[in-house]
Amino acid sequence: MPSSERQHAYGAIDFLPIVAVAIIGIAAAVMVFTLARGYYLAADREAFQRDAADYGAAFKTGIERHVNSLAAIHAFVSSSHDVNRWEFSNFAHQILPQNSGFKAVLWLPHVAGKQRKAFEAALQDDGLYGLRLRELAPDGILVPAGERDRYIPVAYVEPFEASGGLIGVDLAQDPIYAPLFQRARDSGKVVASAPLQRALVDGARAPLMLVVFPLGRDTVLQKAAPQRISAQKPVMQSGTERKKGTQSAGAPPDLEGYALGVLQLTKVVEDIVGAHAPVDAAIATGSGTALNVYPASAPGEPAAPAMALTRWFGDAEFHQIRRFAVAGTPFYLAIRSTGMGSVLTRLYVPAGAALLVLALAALLAQTMFAITMRKRQVERAVVARTVELSKSNRALAAEIEQRREAEGALRIxxxxxxxxxxxxxxxxxxxxxxxxxxxxxxxxxxxxxxxxxxxxxxxxxxxxxxxxxxxxxxxxxxxxxxxxxxxxxxxPKTDELVYLPDIADAVIEKMRPLAAMAGVTLHNAVADSVPALHGDSKRLQKALMNLVSNAVKFTPDGGEAVLSAGMGPDGLIIEVRDNGMGMLPGEAAKVIDLFSQGDNTLSRRHDGVGLGLTFVRRVADLHDARLQISSVPGQGTAIRMTVPSARIVPAREVA
Structure with a gap:
């Protein structure tokens, strides 16, 4: 094999480890990203499931509390023979503040047809002058109630200010309420309506659920303290005078009436799931894929309109549906994840870990590449030198003599x-x-x-x-x-090979404690791709130390200073920029003089004798560089050192 081909083969082999390191680094970065993202995704899913379970349990407890509070009203009425509108109001006002999901609570007694006038008189004696029993006409207008054997009118309602107009409204023939009363009477247990869009109460948020407790001797919910109801019961009481009457033949035996609550399901959700909760929750009604969602609203905001379940879920990463039932009537609680914080964490943390692995692999590959290139450079230099020596054999003696003379001069x-x-x-x-x-x-x-x-x-x-x-x-x-x-x-030692990224790293590392004490953030913006140059490495590093020290010194707490470098039209530009107090236009030209810091105000407020920039200027002169200072009062200062292109070392020579 010819020597040139052999060298080419050896050169390709030299780069194989570098390629292997790059491939392994990329594979490791992908694996780290995948594992980290999977870990955070699993953690977020577990957290969502835990939150959903907690809020679901809290919602269930809230619903049970509302139903139990209605049971308390039921028990209060059933256990007392002397309840008037004022006592009912006082008792209801003790319960409603802790159960704000109720838009209204009502007591509706059974009134026999022949007791209608006595009932109306009792209402009028309670201060509702001129009140007569009314009912809803098909067009929704209240009209005088017709003659019938039995009435189920509203006797008490709270809050009275918002719903007092319902008193005296007979619901015995209402197509929504009458079936509920029938179910409650037949079962003797609490019953609930299907979620409704509206009810008699104004301003209620959909969906609404009507919860009805029948009051009678055989009512199932009176197990704890059963109250037997006598055959003759007071129908209504006003003030201190009781108006007595018997149940009509049309009334069921031992059934006095019903305690009814208008329950706003979304209001219960709002009370449990606050504005800063990690999840959103909404009430869903319907069946199958046709579920409609009623989102909860923030306090003071109008109720949000219903929407399809899939639309409400939207692009939420986690969501869940939980089934609930009140007295056998089902509805659903839809829960979805909120916010972008966890999503960003699952993106940035794995990406950061992957970038770290890539950076380490790149650093290793770069080091191996530099070593390989340096080795090849040395080999090429040896070959070239050998060829040159073989061609200059004839002048060897004269050259040796000249070397001897030169060595003597060098010794002197x-x-x-x-x-x-x-x-x-x-x-x-x-x-x-x-x-x-x-x-x-x-x-x-x-x-x-x-x-x-x-x-x-x-x-x-x-x-x-x-x-x-x-x-x-x-x-x-x-x-x-x-x-x-x-x-x-x-x-001066201006012929040294200076690697500016290494110097920048050393300067930032040394100045970081001083910057931390001053509350200033340092940034190293010198990329590894910045070319090397010929110069005095030690003095150039000292000059950059002085520039960064000045930037830290004249930058207030919370500011930042940036060390950067890059190629410009005239050469390599090295810049230190801060967002400190800056200087006046006339001061920028004076700060590079001996013992000068600028104006007198700066001299009084900051330590130092003003030799730092003088040293920087001399280092710039030593490297044939141009020093420029630009500053704006209150905005900061930028000092640039432009090293001429003649001192830039080509990449092939560095290799």
Missing amino acids: AKDKAEAANRAKSAFLSTMSHELRTPLNAVIGFSSMLIDQPGASREKTQDYLGEINTSGTKLLDLINDILEITQMDTEP
Whole structure:
């Protein structure tokens, strides 16, 4: 096999592990996403089923409470021989506030035909002057009741203010109420109507259910405290004077009348399922697939119109139907899930986990790719160098001689540079010692005095605090000056291969504690695709540290600072942007001067001597870069360093 083909085969083999890592990473990400989403979906389904069961049980308890409250009214009337309209009202007002699902509760006695006048007189004695028995005509208008053997009129109703007009209305011949009374009389038990759209009571929300208790000696619901009803019973009482009468021949034996409640099922749902519940609930009536839903309304809002069950379920992810019955009359409670919070959780959390797996796989693949490319680059360089040496054999002797001379010159230059470096190091060491030692002593002794309460008067303590602060600031000033001086003494290393994403990661990581103390959020927007450049890595990192430090320092609590980089028309643009207090137009040009922070207000409010941007400007000059500052008062500052394209390293050279 020719060498070129052999190298090509070896090159393809080198990339196989990278492809394998990428495929495995994608497969792992898909698996993690699927498993995480399945877990959260199962958890949400279980939570919905639990909530549906809880609210269903609460609804059942609420319905039972309403029915039992009507039974209490039934028992109150049946156990007393001296009930008037006022006593009925007082008793009902104790029950209705806890059972707001009732639009109205009524007491309807059996009145024999011959007792009609006595009943009407009793109503008039109760303050309902001129009242006569009435009934509903086929067209829905109230007309005087006709003569018959038996009447079932409304004697008491609460709330009286809303439904008092029903008193005296005979329902014995009403096509809706009469069959209910017949069923209750025949069974002796509580009965309920099918869900209705409307009833005699105005303003009731559909669907309505009429619940009827028969009152008589054999009434089944009187097991706990049975009350025997005598053959002669009072039909009505007004004030303190009883109006007595006997049951007519048309009235069933031992049956006095009926306690009736107009139950608003959606109101019971509203009381149980609040506005912030994790589910929505509605009443459904009908059968099979033709169920109609009556959604519950928020307090103060009009009742929502009925709609098809499938339409109400809509795009709810979980829904359920529960069957209930009152006295054997069935209806349904429809429950659906609400909100997008759980849906977003099932999307974002698995997606985040999958992205994390992909990121790890991409990082591993990128590292392997970089190693492979570097290895191939070295191999190509070795081959090229070998070919070049084989072609330049004749000039080898002269080249060796030139190398010897060059090495001698390099040794001399190296010796001179080392001597200069030693002299510089000695100077810096001496200067550092001579300046820092007394300052450290001042700071140390002043700190000891401050830490000893009672050692001196209060003003002395204040003075010592000022000494300590001033010494610390002076030490920082000397450190900054020495750092600026070192740029003049140390030779620049602008030929290093600088990877800006690595520097950005290091800067953000080091500055994150300072930003956390200041309440500022840091963002690293330097992508891995930013090209490398030739420069001084250490000083460039220090310059970015100064820029980010300034952004954190001059940004109020709750602000943010962003470090970004990207290619522009003139080269690589490195930018630090914040949304802090900003600067006036005349201040932006001054902040890069020595010992300057801008205007006097900034100098008084923030620590520092103003050497940070001076250092940044020198680093920019060192890299032939252009430094630009743009700032808007109250909106923030952006500082850009544009590195010329000549310093950008092509991707093939980095590889």
